[in-house]
Amino acid sequence: MTLKHSDELKGTTEGDGSRLSVSVLASGSRGNATYISDGRTAILIDAGLSGVEIQRRMARKGLDPNSLDAILVTHEHADHIHGVGVLSRRFGLTVYINDGTRQASGNALGKLSGIFPFSCGCAFAIGSLAIHPFSISHDAEDPAGFTISCNGAKVGLATDLGIATGVVKAHLKACDVLILEANHDPQMLIDGPYPWPLKQRIRGRSGHLSNDDTALLLEVLQHDRLSHVILAHLSEENNTPEKARQAVKTVLNGARVKLHVASQMDGSSILTLR
Ligand SMILES: [Zn+2]
Numbered sequence: 001m002t003l004k005h006s007d008e009l010k011g012t013t014e015g016d017g018s019r020l021s022v023s024v025l026a027s028g029s030r031g032n033a034t035y036i037s038d039g040r041t042a043i044l045i046d047a048g049l050s051g052v053e054i055q056r057r058m059a060r061k062g063l064d065p066n067s068l069d070a071i072l073v074t075h076e077h078a079d080h081i082h083g084v085g086v087l088s089r090r091f092g093l094t095v096y097i098n099d100g101t102r103q104a105s106g107n108a109l110g111k112l113s114g115i116f117p118f119s120c121g122c123a124f125a126i127g128s129l130a131i132h133p134f135s136i137s138h139d140a141e142d143p144a145g146f147t148i149s150c151n152g153a154k155v156g157l158a159t160d161l162g163i164a165t166g167v168v169k170a171h172l173k174a175c176d177v178l179i180l181e182a183n184h185d186p187q188m189l190i191d192g193p194y195p196w197p198l199k200q201r202i203r204g205r206s207g208h209l210s211n212d213d214t215a216l217l218l219e220v221l222q223h224d225r226l227s228h229v230i231l232a233h234l235s236e237e238n239n240t241p242e243k244a245r246q247a248v249k250t251v252l253n254g255a256r257v258k259l260h261v262a263s264q265m266d267g268s269s270i271l272t273l274r
């Protein structure tokens with residue numbers, strides 16, 4: 001399988017069922033959303049911007065919200081669920097969410113068009129996509145990472161995690177595309193403006209991965225078929241795209257992996273697996 005990094009394929013990725021397209025629409029503490037489709041089934045992982053803003057970002061990339069089938073939710077923090085309820089109602093989308101996350105979301109979701117309560121560790125399918133949810137360590141009720149597999153391709157996503165446990169490493173093995181948190185540069189966090197308790201929370205086992213943590217994780221996960229790594233959920237105060245890139249670059253040295261950094265404003269371009 002070859003992977004094209006391609007805005008030029010935009011508009012031709014739907015319909016033939018032979019490819020998996022991945023695009024981060026937004027990433028960071030002001031909102032997260034990732035689009036994945038094989039041309040038959042299209043999902044969002046998280047919808048942490050307003051519904052209108054997510055539609056606007058999809059339109060900008062040539063993606064049709066009417067083609068969406070479902071929204072998968074990682075955890076209840078506002079930067080992951082802000083637009084979930086609105087989009088579910090507007091486009092009739094089933095929301096795949098575990099019970100802990102749904103209860104912890106309180107009234108933030110409103111009435112949903114459909115609910116599928118998954119359990120971390122139990123695989124399920126959404127149309128033609130095979131989904132494996134797994135537990136991550138974060139200060140939320142029952143936070144999840146996911147792998148999405150289809151047509152022999154596998155995408156792994158883990159953001160908002162304080163440590164990369166054995167469970168995380170096991171699930172993220174053998175991915176073609178990895179979307180991994182690289183939240184902060186440890187020194188910038190320590191020197192930065194946040195109050196000490198918040199710094200401790202971010203650094204803690206249920207906080208966020210530093211650039212160095214991400215590099216160590218990638219060292220374990222790297223393999224021949226890994227084509228693209230998208231660094232995600234970067235802190236705007238305690239990190240820079242250059243620092244994140246630099247930290248993981250040494251680990252990926254010599255590999256043919258393409259490295260991307262997803263931004264809060266623009267997310268990432270559309271990657272298409274052939
Ligand atoms: Zn978050």
Ligand SMILES: [Zn+2]
Binds near residue numbers: 075138140160
């Ligand atoms: Zn969070």
